[in-house]
Amino acid sequence: MGSSIGVWLVGARGGVATVVAYGAAALKRGLTDTTGLVTARGPCADLDLASPAEFVFGGHEVRKGSIAETAKGLVRERVIPAEVAEACREDVARWEENVRTGFLDGSEPALGRLDGGVAALARLPGAEVVERLRADLREFRARTGVGRLVVVHLASTEALREDGKAWETRAGLERALQAKDPRARPPASVLYAAAAIEEGCAFVNFTPSPGASVGALLQRARERGVPHCGNDGKTGETLVKTALAPMFLSRNLRVLSWEGYNLLGNRDGAVLAQPDRLAAKARTKDESVRRILGDASVHTHVSIDYVPSLADWKTAWDFVHFRGFLGVPMTLQFVWQGCDKTLAAPLVLDLVRLADLSLRRGEAGAMAHAACFFKSPIGTEEHDLHRQVAALEAYAREVATRPSGPGPGRGIAPRRSAAATPRSGAARGRGSRRRGSRTRTG
Ligand SMILES: NC(=O)c1ccc[n+]([C@@H]2O[C@H](COP(=O)([O-])OP(=O)(O)OC[C@H]3O[C@@H](n4cnc5c(N)ncnc54)[C@H](O)[C@@H]3O)[C@@H](O)[C@H]2O)c1
Secondary structure, eight states: OOSOEEEEEETTTSHHHHHHHHHHHHHHTTSSOOTTOGGGSGGGGGSOOOOGGGEEEEEEEOBSSOHHHHHHHHHHTTSSOHHHHHHTHHHHHHHHTTEEEOOOOSOOGGGOSBOTTHHHHHTSOHHHHHHHHHHHHHHHHHHHOOSSEEEEEOSOOOOOOSOGGGGSSHHHHHHHHHOSSGGGSOOHHHHHHHHHHHTTOEEEEOSSSOGGGSHHHHHHHHHHTOEEEOSSBOOSHHHHHHHHHHHHHHTTOEEEEEEEEEEEOSHHHHHHTSHHHHHHHHHHHHHHHHHHHTOTTOEEEEEEEEOGGGTTEEEEEEEEEEEOGGGOEEEEEEEEEEEHHHHHHHHHHHHHHHHHHHHHHTOOEEBGGGGGGBSSOSSOOOOOHHHHHHHHHHHHHHHHHSOSSOOTTBSSSOOOOGGGSOOOHHHHHTTTTSOOOOOOOO
16 A cells, blocks of 8 residues: 555544544554444445554644543543553554644633643634644654645534634635634634645544534635545434434334433533533534434424543433324334444544545545535535445445546535435425435535
């Protein structure tokens, strides 16, 4: 495969990033198998994807500490097996040397002790922050000799901002980047995305924060020939919801209410306990069921409560109230108890492999074929898990037959992907209640 692949994790000492780093090292050392990796099965397994053994990690972080310290906690919580942590110690210690001080806008009490350099960076206008972040990416490339670079946003969820319109145009984003007033500066995720795109790196946003999904950056990514995908990894409750909601449509059953209650105990849960962070997460979680059912009258609700003792074991209880023939009401309930980081980490590795492939193939713009990984996918409005997976498989099959050159469903010249084809059968009969699938050119 040639030279190694740089993987730059924003939020490098966070829980998901830590399991990604140890997971890649464990795969390299043959200490684990590929269970949980989507790219290890089906037509994706036939693609010429980089191996996690080729990944060299670095990243930005705002907290003090180390990846190994985070791992200690995850070993105690039985998220990382002790023998894996021990065997991969040296790999991770090497990658720790590639972690640099990141940019944090505003204060974040749930993060604890911050790195000493954070305050100085926070005083700079956005444009200067982007320059600093870009310099870190260049220095990493030069020092480690990695070829292609994929930046993955894994930092804490940002507060929901209602002034996003300002970053829709290039001129608007430029103005916000020059602003002296920190309140007018775009959020950190947008600055990280801008830095990645300008440096020609692929960008993956695993969080609900805006990242590269603002208008000006969607356009800039296409101009720079950079692939990107997001937003917000679909790993638990929403994964199940988007697999089940199409069932109601296909049986022509009328969903009346879909209520979701989530309990989460890790640092992500502590951050999400703040109302402005919760609003950002709840929006991406709530969106998919409404989009699939296409019925504005469905009552939906998503709550996320912080329950420290649960640690990484997220529990979700969903209650679905629906009506069948002759108006008879019925209910479906499910309880999901997943280990959040164990579910997320292999998907991050998948996304790095797919983003690297797109980068290599010159595919610019939104990776609509990666929609099945996200709660709020960029480049398509398809939320049905089955149709999203079909789109990924169609992409993989087409790329396997045309190994070089831009692939299908690309942002630069979007074609109708499997995810965007008309529905059939009973679902089509429900057309008036379901929003049509549209492909956004991201
Ligand atoms: N299953 C999952 O775990 C899952 C699913 C979907 C989305 N996500 C999202 O992934 C992200 C990471 O989740 P986690 O459980 O690892 O959280 P975490 O709190 O363990 O890690 C986040 C890390 O980001 C760092 N950070 C915060 N702001 C930063 C900034 N501006 N720059 C650089 N670093 C910053 C924090 O210090 C922390 O180390 C969250 O946004 C979460 O909502 C996770």
